[in-house]
Amino acid sequence: MAGTDRQPNRLIREASPYLQQHAYNPVDWYPWGQEAIERARAEDRPILLSIGYAACHWCHVMERECFEDPAIAEQMNRGFVNVKVDREERPDLDQVYQTAAQILGSGGGWPLTVFLTPDLKPFFAGTYFPPEDRHGLPGFPKVLDAVLDAYRHRRDDVERVANRVVEILRRSAGGPGAAEEPAGAAPAREAARQWIQRAATRIARRYDPQYGGFGRAPKFPHATGLAVLLRAGVARTPGGPGPSGTTGSGSSGSPGTARSGTADLVAGDVPENPRRHLDMALHTLQAMALGGLFDHLAGGFHRYATDRAWLIPHFEKMLYDQAQLVPLYLDAYRLTGDPFYAGVARQTLHFVLDEMTAPEGGFISTLDADSEGREGAYYVWTPDQLREALGDPDEAALAARWFGVTEEGNFEDGTTVLYRAVADQDLPALAREWGTNRDELQRRLESIRRRLLDARRRRTPPGRDDKILVGWNGLMIAAFAQAAPVLDEPGYAAAARRAAEFILGTLRRPHGRLLHAYRGRPLDVPGFLPDYAFLIGGLLALHAADGDPRWLEEADRLARPMIETFWDDAAGVFYDAPEEAGTPLVRPVELFDQALPAGSAAAATVLARLAVITGDEEYRRIAEAYLRRAAALAAEQPLAMASTVLLQADQLEGYTEVTLVGDPAAPVLAEWRRRLAGFYLPGLVLTVRPPDAGTERRAVWEGRDPVDGRPVAYVCRNFSCSLPQTDWEGLRRELGVG
Known part of the structure; x- marks a missing residue:
């Protein structure tokens, strides 16, 4: 990022931290809006649309390598109208142009680079481009030349491609056609059990029996998929475990080993005993919390692991990951009674309170992957750094043993990402080796953790995107509210209340509709479907935690504008964006869970629960209409639509x-x-x-x-x-x- 010796571009006036990161680029950036579009049309220039977010590592790399390069910037300014978008501020634009990028064959991701005609139709897309040809990727200057040449000299081809992309976008916007619900003639409880077991069995085909999780690398948490496995693992069967949390089969295994007896299960097997689904979920939750995906000093989870074993994370921290993973660990604690899971949830919540809570009471969006220009620099350690921080070679040696720090390291330049290197069952032997008992050893380890955290906080911290997003806050409100009674911590409910009061008092407009974001002031972006659905879910969870009827009233008050703004009764779909957002080309509809649960499934879920509470038949009818359209697709793709799977299980069982x-x-x-x-x-x-x-x-x-x-x-x-x-x-x- 350039210093302030340069003249700022238009982005200096924007509230988004991501856009402000680019405010001193020599690129003549525009924010998304009419000014840029009108210039492109008046001068018949293609639009270079760049979409990213503040915590994105490769966004920073492309900025340093390309957008800070005066020659590349001049090439961009000469040929294009350049537009920057924060995908967290405008998720609708990101959704439309990510889909377009996939249609164009680039695969999608961030930074997203899309070239548009002046009427906003995409004709070429990619993600990260280096400044010169490298690792099989064309250099960005070469890409710019080729795109501009095609636009100027093969315009008919460009328009043909662009029109075809838009045609596919519009054809797919309505989602799948309506289908019959997959409920059979079986009694409700048995129909629900069969439904969730079929979905879990399909999900289990992608399970990694060695390290947990789904697939190989990179590995994402897939919170809703894990929730399906948990539910399938305790579904009532004749003589089997019930939903009470007393499964009758003992401990899930020592958390320190990150194993659950699933090593003999290969991907593709169908478990004979649904308990195996529970084992898969617990194994994964253990592995994530013991590996480098979890921050063992401050708590909280990084975004994803770059390796199969959950050891090396992509270091950014997103609020929505904390919000979705805490309820999973609470469920694991409910089901096993193992304090390991409660401890992970507690550490994660305290991380959010310490580092992701704004003075206003809401929760901020992200912490960056990078600090001092290097990914992960804030988080990694060497043996010398341990000795310097602890001031005692014996303590440093114990820390190195516990957290797996070696001279060779497991990351870049001989550094180590901390992980739990000692299994719980090996603690007594480690205590004897250090001439103490287990309890005293654990006290020493906790002291070491606190001192290392204090030392780490003296480093240059990662950047923070302190936008407060309504939907992500709704998820976090729900997590704090659920945790308060489970962990017997009233302060968690207080944090949830404070955030809810801030959102409702600051980001709800006089006519009852929501705004999407806040940064020092409410941003002039209307609320999207997930903002309403996740906030309603958070309010229902908060009522269950503290009993205040106000939260039921507020949830019910938000449901009506959510329906009016996003539900299309004729098409039977929820749109993700309101009409007033002016989303180009198509109003997006999302049925698949991404990093967040699908807004459509979340909206139908809260309406189904509100229908029980209020007796409002329209709420019930809309939830059922959504399922008629989506449940059959969810049965085919349960990992991608796990939140719909869970809703259908609720509906079948009652x-x-x-x-x-x-x-x-x-x-x-x-x-x-x-x-x-x-x-x-x-x-x-x-x-x-x-x-x-x-x-x-x-x-x-x-x-x-x-x-x-x-x-x-x-x-x-x-x-x-x-x-x-x-x-x-x-x-x-x-x-x-x-």
């Missing part, structure tokens, strides 16, 4: 409604919420009715009244309700847990 009646702050109700949160109950819809609350738009509260002024609980399934329960044992028996 929801378990638990209504607690009484003062939400009453200790007995707080205790019941805490105990309920300790069980794995994916179909649970938990609400709290204050004694004086009416039932308007609260169908779940009708007929569920206080009894003699005492707190009571009602359990309802499939339109049948229990008698009011006045103690925990009665509630537990009605749920069939514990």
Whole structure:
């Protein structure tokens, strides 16, 4: 990134940290908008559209190598109208042009480089381009020359390609045609079990039995796919484990070994026992948390692993990864009782509180992969650095043993990415070697961790993208809210409340619709479908955690504008972008989970739950209409559509409604919420009715009244309700847990 001795370009006026990173490039950058489009049309120039985000390592590399090069910048300025887009600020533009890049054969990714006609039709695309021919990639100057030559001298070919891409985009925008739901004649619970088992078996074909996860390298967490495996692993079977968390088959294995007894299972096998699906999920969760994907000093997960063994990460940290992985580790803790999983969730949440929480109360977007111009420089260690930080050769030797730091290293220039190099079962032997016992050894290791973290914080930290994005905050609100009762930490619920109050108070417009982002001020970008769906989900989770009926009201208030803005009843699809965003070429529709769950599935999921709470038949009808269109495709591609798989399982099995009646702050109700949160109950819809609350738009509260002024609980399934329960044992028996 250039210094401020240069004159800034137009991006200096933009709020996005990513755009501001490019504000001193010699490139004549425009932000996305009419000014750039009108210039391209007036001068008949192609548009060079560059899309990236602040934490993107290869975006930084291309900036240093190409956009900071005066000769390349001059070539860009001479031939093109150059437009920079932050994909986090405008996910709709990224979605459209990523799809176009795939149609054009480039594969997609970031940085994304797309060349457009002045009417915004793409005709050539790529990702990272080096400054000269390298590693089989053409140099960027050569690409610029070729594109400009084609645009000027083979215009008919350019237009033909561009029109064909747009035709394919528009043809695919509506998603798959409607199909019958795959529910058979089996009873609801059995139909749900069969559905989730079939999906999990297909997902399991991509499972890596040696290291966990799916496929080889690079490896991404695939949070929703892991959630399907967890659910399949505890689905009720005759004589098998139930959803209570007491599986009856003992520990999942020592977390320190990152194994779960799946080494004899090869990819493609169909497990005879659904428990094997649970083993796969637990094995993967262990491996991710023990490897370099997890930050063993500060907590939190990096974006993905570049290797099969989860050892070497791509070092950026994204809020949405923390938000999606915490609930998985909470579920693993619920199912096994193993404090390892609770510890990972707790460390991750504290990382978010320490490093990704804005003063306003929301959560920021990303931490960069790079610092001091090098990827991972902030995170890696050498033995000399351990000795310098700890000031004691014995402590440094113990740290090196525990975290796998060697003279040779496992990363660049002899440095080491920290990982858990000692298995839990080897701790007693390590303690004896160091002349102590296990408890004292663990205290020493925790002291070492804190001192190394303090030393690391004296390094130049990675850059931060401190935008507050509504959808990502909704996911993080849900994670904190779910963790509060499970881990018995009221501060987590307080963090969720503070973020929810900030979002609702700052990023909701007077007519009730959301804005997408905040950075020092609300940004003039309308909310997208995931913003509504994830925030509603967060509010429902927050109500279940603290019992405040306000969060139910706010969730219901957001559902109506979500439907009005994004649902197309005739087509049976949710659009991802509002019409007012002015997304070019096509309104995007996304059915597949990417780094985030598909907005369509998330919207249908929260509407299905709100239908139970409110009795609103339109909510129920829309959720079912989405599934009629998407469930058959999800059955064919369950890893890519895992969030739809989970929704269909809920719909087939039906929801378990638990209504607690009484003062939400009453200790007995707080205790019941805490105990309920300790069980794995994916179909649970938990609400709290204050004694004086009416039932308007609260169908779940009708007929569920206080009894003699005492707190009571009602359990309802499939339109049948229990008698009011006045103690925990009665509630537990009605749920069939514990």
